[in-house]
Amino acid sequence: MTTDVLIEVKDLKKEFGRQKALNGVNVHIKKADVMVVIGPSGSGKSTFLRCLNLLETPTSGTILFEGTDITDPRVDINEHRRKMGMVFQQFNLFPHMTVLKNMTLAPMKLLNKSKAEAEDKAMSLLERVGLRDRADAYPSQLSGGQKQRIAIVRALCMDPNVMLFDEPTSALDPEMVGEVLEVMKSLADSGMTMVVVSHEMGFAREVATRVVFMDEGCIVEEGSPEDIFTAPKSDRLKSFLNKIL
Amino acid sequence: MYFIDFLLNSPGPVLASFMERFRSNFIIDDRWKYLLSGLKVTLIITFFALLIGLIIGFVVAIIRTSFDKMDKPKKGQPFRKKLGYVLLKLINFICKLYLTIIRGTPVVVQILIIYFVIFASVNIDKTLTAIIAFGFNSGAYVAEIIRSGIMSIDKGQFEAGRSLGLSYIQTMYYIITPQALKNILPALGNEFIVLLKETAVSGYIALVDLTKAGDIIRSRTYDAFMPLIAVALIYLALVMFFTYLVNKLERRLRSSDH
Numbered sequence: 043m044t045t046d047v048l049i050e051v052k053d054l055k056k057e058f059g060r061q062k063a064l065n066g067v068n069v070h071i072k073k074a075d076v077m078v079v080i081g082p083s084g085s086g087k088s089t090f091l092r093c094l095n096l097l098e099t100p101t102s103g104t105i106l107f108e109g110t111d112i113t114d115p116r117v118d119i120n121e122h123r124r125k126m127g128m129v130f131q132q133f134n135l136f137p138h139m140t141v142l143k144n145m146t147l148a149p150m151k152l153l154n155k156s157k158a159e160a161e162d163k164a165m166s167l168l169e170r171v172g173l174r175d176r177a178d179a180y181p182s183q184l185s186g187g188q189k190q191r192i193a194i195v196r197a198l199c200m201d202p203n204v205m206l207f208d209e210p211t212s213a214l215d216p217e218m219v220g221e222v223l224e225v226m227k228s229l230a231d232s233g234m235t236m237v238v239v240s241h242e243m244g245f246a247r248e249v250a251t252r253v254v255f256m257d258e259g260c261i262v263e264e265g266s267p268e269d270i271f272t273a274p275k276s277d278r279l280k281s282f283l284n285k286i287l
Numbered sequence: 288m289y290f291i292d293f294l295l296n297s298p299g300p301v302l303a304s305f306m307e308r309f310r311s312n313f314i315i316d317d318r319w320k321y322l323l324s325g326l327k328v329t330l331i332i333t334f335f336a337l338l339i340g341l342i343i344g345f346v347v348a349i350i351r352t353s354f355d356k357m358d359k360p361k362k363g364q365p366f367r368k369k370l371g372y373v374l375l376k377l378i379n380f381i382c383k384l385y386l387t388i389i390r391g392t393p394v395v396v397q398i399l400i401i402y403f404v405i406f407a408s409v410n411i412d413k414t415l416t417a418i419i420a421f422g423f424n425s426g427a428y429v430a431e432i433i434r435s436g437i438m439s440i441d442k443g444q445f446e447a448g449r450s451l452g453l454s455y456i457q458t459m460y461y462i463i464t465p466q467a468l469k470n471i472l473p474a475l476g477n478e479f480i481v482l483l484k485e486t487a488v489s490g491y492i493a494l495v496d497l498t499k500a501g502d503i504i505r506s507r508t509y510d511a512f513m514p515l516i517a518v519a520l521i522y523l524a525l526v527m528f529f530t531y532l533v534n535k536l537e538r539r540l541r542s543s544d545h
Contacts, residue, residue, distance in 0.1 A: 097446055099358060116365055124452035134447035138465050147461060148451035200451060 046073045047106075048204055048235050049094065054103035056089055056259075063089040065259035066103070071204070076236045078246040080270075081256035082282055087239045090256065091208050094237065095119075095126045108203070124152055127197030131209040133189040135181035135196070141168070142177040145196045153200070160199070167195040171225050187218030191225050198229075205229065207238040243286065247271055255279045312513040318504050322514075325500025326521060332417045332496065333483045339422025340482065344429025347382045349459070351430070352437045354379040382430070389427035395488045397424055402492040413494040417486065425482050432474045436467035469540045476533035480526050487522075497521060 049071040056064040063086045071077055079087045092098040094105060096112060096119050104111050112122050136144050145167070146160035155163075168174045171191045181189055190210055197205060207226065211219045223245050230236055230249050240246065246253050246267055253270040255263045255278075263270065263279050271287075274280045313319040354376065360369045389397070398420035406416060440463050448458030490499035501518035505511050 095450055097450065115368060120449075120452050120454050123450055126450070128447075128450035130443055130447065130450075132441075132443050134441075134443040136444065136447070136462055136466075138469065148453060151457060151461070152452050197451070 047071070048073050048075075048108060049237075050106040051094070052104045052106070054090070054093060054105065055101045056086075056093060056098060057101045062259055064093065064100070067256075067259075067261055069254065069261060069264070071235065071237060073203075073235055074233050075252060076230045076238065076250050077252045077254060078250040078267075079237065079239045079254045079256060080241070080243070080246060080282075081262075085256045086259040087256045088208055089259075091206050091237060091239050094206055095123050095128055097128075120152075124148075124200050125203045127194075127200060127202035127205040129190070129193050129197055129205065129207045129210050131213050133181075133186070133193045133213070135184075135189055135193055137181050140178050140180055141173070141184075141192050144181070144192065145199045148196075149199050164195070164199055167198055168192075170228075171195055185218060186214045187221045190214065190218075190222045194222075194225055194229070204235040204237065207236065207240065209239050209241065211240065211242055241286070243271070255282065257282070308510060308513055312504055312508050312510055313517070316507075318507065321495070321500040321503055322497065322517065322521070325495055325497040328414060328489070328495060329483070329486050329497040331414060332421060332486045332489060333479075335418040336421035336425055336486070337479055337482060339418065340425030340429045340478075343423065343426030344431075344433050347385070347426065347430035348433035348437060350375070350378055350382050351434055353455075386427050386430060389424055394420070394424050394485055395491055398488065399491055413489075413492055416492060417489045417494055417496075421482060421486055424485075425478065428478055428481075429475065432471050432478060433467065435474075436471035437463055439470050440466050472533065472537050472540065476530065476537075479533070480529060483525060483529070484522060 047070045051067055051069045051071075054064055054067040055062070065086075067086075067090055069077075079090065081087045089098055093100050094107075096105075100113055104113050106112075107122055107126070110117060110122065112119060135141075136147070139147065142161060142164055145164040146155075146157065149155045149160040149163065150157060165174060165177065168177055171194070173188060173191060173195075176184060176188065176192075181192070184192065194205075194210075210226070211222050214222065219242070223242060226236070226238070226245070227249050238245075238250075248267075250267050252264060253267050254261055255270060255274075255276075257278050263274065263276050270279070271283065274283055313322075357372060357375065360372045398417060401420045402411075402413070402416045444462055444466065445458055448462045449455070453461065486496055487498040489496040490502065493499075495503065497518055501514040504514035508514070
C-alpha cells in the first residue's frame with residue numbers, strides 16, 4: 043500500500059436483515075481519483091457509498107481512511123466525517139437556514155472558525171459556483187440545480203479530503219443536470235478526490251479516472267472509462283451497457 | 288330553561304334586575320375578589336405546569352427517539368457502548384411506563400392520588416400539588432407531540448448533519464429540533480389550551496381556582512347563572528388571547544418558508 047491511497051476498503055459486507063446489500067467489496071481510492079460507480083438499481087452502489095462515511099454501519103469488513111480503520115467502534119467517526127464531504131440525491135439543505143447559514147454552521151461549530159472567516163470562505167465558494175447573490179435566500183427559494191450546487195459547496199466549506207456523491211443529478215429536472223455536472227467537473231479538475239454514484243455515463247466517460255461496475259453487492263469490473271465503456275469484459279456489464287446506452 | 292325563567296319572572300325591568308344580581312354576586316362583600324384570586328391560581332398552575340410539561344415532554348421525546356434510532360450493540364464493541372445501550376433501554380422502558388400510566392388514567396384521579404396518597408403524610412401546598420399533577424400529566428402528551436414532530440423531519444436532514452461531522456446532539460439541536468418545533472407549534476398550542484381548561488378540576492383537592500371561586504360565589508348567593516357565566520367568559524377570553532399569541536408566533540416562525 044502506497045501513501046497516496048486515501049481510502050482502502052477490504053471485504054466490506056452489509057446486510058439488511060436477511061438481504062445482502064454488499065457482498066464483500068474490495069477497492070482502494072487514491073488521492074485525486076475520480077471514481078464513478080455505476081450499476082443497475084439495487085446493485086448496492088448507494089449502500090457502498092453510504093458505508094464509506096458510516097451513514098450505514100457495515101456488517102463486516104474494514105474501511106481504512108487515511109490509514110485509520112473507521113469501522114472500529116472506538117474511533118470518533120465525527121472527526122473523520124469532517125474530512126469526507128457528502129452530497130445527496132435529495133440535496134438535504136437545511137430549510138430553516140439561509141444559504142449562508144447552511145454553509146457556515148458546521149465550520150463554525152466544528153472547526154472553531156469565526157463567523158467572518160466562515161462567511162468569507164462560503165462567499166468565495168458561492169462565487170465559484172455563480173450563486174453569490176443567493177447567499178441570503180432560503181432553500182425553498184432555489185431551483186433544484188441551485189440547491190445541489192449549494193449542497194456541494196456546503197460540503198466544501200469543511201475542506202474535505204474526499205467528496206462522496208450519491209446520485210447527485212437523479213432528482214433534477216433534465217435542464218438542470220448540466221450546471222451541477224459542470225461544478226463537479228471543475229471540482230475534479232481542481233484535484234479533489236471524488237467517489238460518485240451516478241447514472242450519468244457522459245460524466246463517467248469524460249471526468250472519471252476510474253469506473254467501477256457493481257452488481258448484486260459485488261464489484262464485477264473496474265477500469266479506466268475506455269476499458270469499461272468500449273471493451274467491457276463481463277456479460278453482466280455488457281448487458282447493462284446495452285440497456286442504458 | 289333557567290335563563291328564560293330569569294328573563295320572564297324577574298321582578299321589575301330586566302336591566303334593573305340584572306344590575307341588582309350583578310351587585311349581589313360580584314360587588315357585595317367584594318365577591319369579585321374570589322374570581323380574581325381564583326384566576327391568579329389558575330394562571331399560576333397553568334404556567335408552571337406548562338413549563339414542567341415542556342421539560343418532561345422534551346426529555347422523554349428525546350430519549351424515546353434516540354433509543355429508536357440506536358443500533359443494537361454488536362460483538363466487539365467496547366463495554367462503554369454496551370452499558371450505554373442497556374441504560375438507555377431501561378430509561379426508555381420507564382418513559383413508556385410513564386406515558387402508559389398518565390395517558391391511561393383520568394387527570395382527576397391523578398391529582399387525587401398525588402394529594403391524598405403520595406403526599407398524604409406531608410403538609411404540602413395545594414397549588415404546588417396541582418402544578419406537579421398537571422405538569423406530569425401534560426408532560427406525557429407533550430412528549431408524544433414532540434416525538435411526532437421529530438419523526439416528521441426527513442431522515443436526510445439528520446444524515447446531512449451527521450455527514451458534515453456534527454455529533455448526534457449537535458444535529459438534534461441545530462437541525463432537527465428547530466424544524467420539529469415549528470411543525471408542532473399548533474399541536475403544542477392546543478395542548479396548552481387543554482391544560483388551561485383542565486386545571487378546572489383543581490377544586491377536587493379544595494384548591495380555589497377560577498372554577499371553584501365561581502362555585503363559592505354560587506353557594507353564597509344561591510345564584511348559579513351570574514358566577515358560572517362569568518367564569519366561562521373568563522376562560523373563553525383567556526383561550527382566545529392565547530390562541531392569538533400562538534397564531535402570531537406561528538406566523539413569525541413561518542417567515543423562513545417562502
